[in-house]
Amino acid sequence: MSVDPKAETPNQRSDVHYYDDGDLLIIVEKTEFRVHKLLLKLASEMFRSMFACKVSQDGPLDNAKPIDSVVITDMTADEFNDILTFIYPHTILDISWSKLSYLLSIADKYIMMNLTEYCLRFLEANFLDRALDMLSLADRALTAFSLSDQHRSTFSFLYKESSKYVLDDIGLVFTNSLPVDLSNQTRNKLIEARCRYFETISSLSLDTLNIQTSPSGARVLKNGLAEICILPLQPPSVVWKKLHELFKKAHMDSLQDKLDAMVEELLGPYEIGTYDDSGNCYMFLEYQ
Incomplete structure (x- = not known):
């Protein structure tokens, strides 16, 4: 047949x-x-x-x-x-990571606020597992979706928090690992932040820090900076912590506030990590 x-x-x-x-x-x-x-x-x-x-028929449905x-x-x-x-x-x-992209897209197109909320609850609980995927999803939502004020605020928060852990992965930004659907704005901001970090840490010295201290303190700082600035560079959160420890070792505790301001000026905005117990500080991006 x-x-x-x-x-x-x-x-x-x-x-x-x-x-x-x-x-x-x-x-x-x-x-x-x-x-x-x-x-x-x-x-x-x-x-x-x-x-x-459309008017639904009354009474029992006749199949x-x-x-x-x-x-x-x-x-x-x-x-x-x-x-x-x-x-x-x-x-x-x-719900799973493999479903989030189309669930959020459908929720946006079909205006399903509860589905968006359902996805956001999952993301808030799990975004650290896939920080780069989270950054990409938040970037897309903030760029392309029609969001309520509450949902926009939540996506902005997740964009910022996930960017901390993406930027803390030293090699990630300059590999082919960045999602292809990441917006040019976010992609450029990641690259600019990483370049600024490389340039700043590579050139750290007593002169660039512009700190006056005793000869013994200067030696401690010089040796410590040499260890911090060695290649390959360490993640921003690690460098921030080592700089603070170095100031204490050089008996310059009174200058911690100055270090905070200096690091922000050199590296850009940063803050204490919200979702870990390390006390580390992280660079971050904000969606604008």
């Missing part, structure tokens, strides 16, 4: 989200989802607008009668299945 290669493959019903009492058939990539308009309208402003002129159908082409069947899993109260969406 020959098979016509042009014959279309029949649609398949979703194994998870095909409800006999559903009043809407949504088709995504040959997969049929029979769902309830009301739940979609409650979850998404776009669905609410889409069905604004013999045709129901409204919609074809969705801007996501895959698996992605839409995840969206429905989030929407329906009896199913729980298992």
